[in-house]
Amino acid sequence: MSADLVIDARDLEKSYGSGSSRFDALKGVSLQIAAGETVAIVGKSGSGKSTLMHLLALLDEPDEGTVQVAGKEAKALSRREINELRNKEFGFVFQQFFLTPNVSVLDNVILPLKIAGIRNKQRRVRGMEVLNQLELADKADKKATTLSGGQKQRVVIGRALVNNPRVIFADEPTGNLDTATGAVVEDILFALNREQGITLVIVTHDEDLAARCDRQIYIRDGLIVPGGAIHSTDHTTDHVGSHTGAHNPTHAAAHTGAHSGTHNPSHAGAPTGAHAIIPASTTSVGDAS
Numbered sequence: 285m286s287a288d289l290v291i292d293a294r295d296l297e298k299s300y301g302s303g304s305s306r307f308d309a310l311k312g313v314s315l316q317i318a319a320g321e322t323v324a325i326v327g328k329s330g331s332g333k334s335t336l337m338h339l340l341a342l343l344d345e346p347d348e349g350t351v352q353v354a355g356k357e358a359k360a361l362s363r364r365e366i367n368e369l370r371n372k373e374f375g376f377v378f379q380q381f382f383l384t385p386n387v388s389v390l391d392n393v394i395l396p397l398k399i400a401g402i403r404n405k406q407r408r409v410r411g412m413e414v415l416n417q418l419e420l421a422d423k424a425d426k427k428a429t430t431l432s433g434g435q436k437q438r439v440v441i442g443r444a445l446v447n448n449p450r451v452i453f454a455d456e457p458t459g460n461l462d463t464a465t466g467a468v469v470e471d472i473l474f475a476l477n478r479e480q481g482i483t484l485v486i487v488t489h490d491e492d493l494a495a496r497c498d499r500q501i502y503i504r505d506g507l508i509v510p511g512g513a514i515h516s517t518d519h520t521t522d523h524v525g526s527h528t529g530a531h532n533p534t535h536a537a538a539h540t541g542a543h544s545g546t547h548n549p550s551h552a553g554a555p556t557g558a559h560a561i562i563p564a565s566t567t568s569v570g571d572a573s
């Protein structure tokens with residue numbers, strides 16, 4: 285595979301259940317994603333989008349087929365190595381926020397660093413840097429429950445970002461937000477792509493959001509189909525991962541096990557710069573939600 289592919293998935297198949305209740309959710313999907321790309325995975329509810337994303341993100345394993353991440357074949361790695369790879373390379377932004385309610389905003393954001401074994405002081409420095417970037421520094425000590433929907437989703441983005449991931453996976457990231465707040469969240473994600481080169485893989489029903497991505501992958505009945513073959517008229521609420529076991533990013537993070545703690549010195553530094561990533565003109569909209 286080419287060196288700048290972050291994800292190279294081949295012939296993925298995934299079924300749920302067995303016997304007469306077996307359901308083939310993915311029937312042979314291949315997909316390559318280059319570093320720095322923005323890719324939308326689009327399709328009706330039940331078409332297999334979340335299943336595909338979970339396989340690409342190493343949150344679940346395919347029945348058939350292979351996934352390489354940054355040139356590493358997932359099948360060849362131990363569970364612990366997979367957890368470390370996921371924690372190091374990926375960030376997650378899902379429709380439900382999956383924040384720990386009675387824990388501070390800062391502690392929610394630095395959870396991946398804790399899992400990675402980064403020392404407390406470094407965690408807090410990096411966590412505050414990210415909160416500054418998302419204009420949430422003043423909320424650092426607040427409980428996550430006290431925030432608005434838009435603020436919560438910014439905290440989720442902060443948690444996704446704190447590890448300097450190569451890829452952010454977003455599953456219906458604006459699904460629970462009003463239009464204006466959703467637009468702020470979208471703008472943040474695309475700014476992260478532009479300014480930090482973070483690859484975005486976004487599962488969405490939203491055609492406007494899909495259209496902002498470099499590339500749209502259309503899924504129907506567990507297969508990739510040409511764009512014209514899908515008319516995304518289905519606006520059924522998509523219960524993100526409500527069927528699959530491994531969809532909770534916190535939970536995903538909790539799987540990541542202990543790191544050596546020193547593998548990524550950039551955690552402690554400030555590679556992202558401290559400037560805010562939120563478009564000034566829209567900040568108030570996000571805060572108002």
Ligand SMILES: Nc1ncnc2c1ncn2[C@@H]1O[C@H](COP(=O)(O)OP(=O)(O)O)[C@@H](O)[C@H]1O
Pocket residue numbers: 300301307309327328329330331332333334335336522525526527528529
């Ligand atoms: N754990 C599971 N057990 C049984 N069926 C599942 C499970 N997870 C997903 N499915 C089924 O697989 C299909 C694809 O699900 P999913 O990938 O979540 O679709 P999408 O994200 O496109 O709405 C759906 O029909 C769903 O009901």
Ligand SMILES: [Mg+2]
Pocket residue numbers: 333334335522523524525
């Ligand atoms: Mg889904």
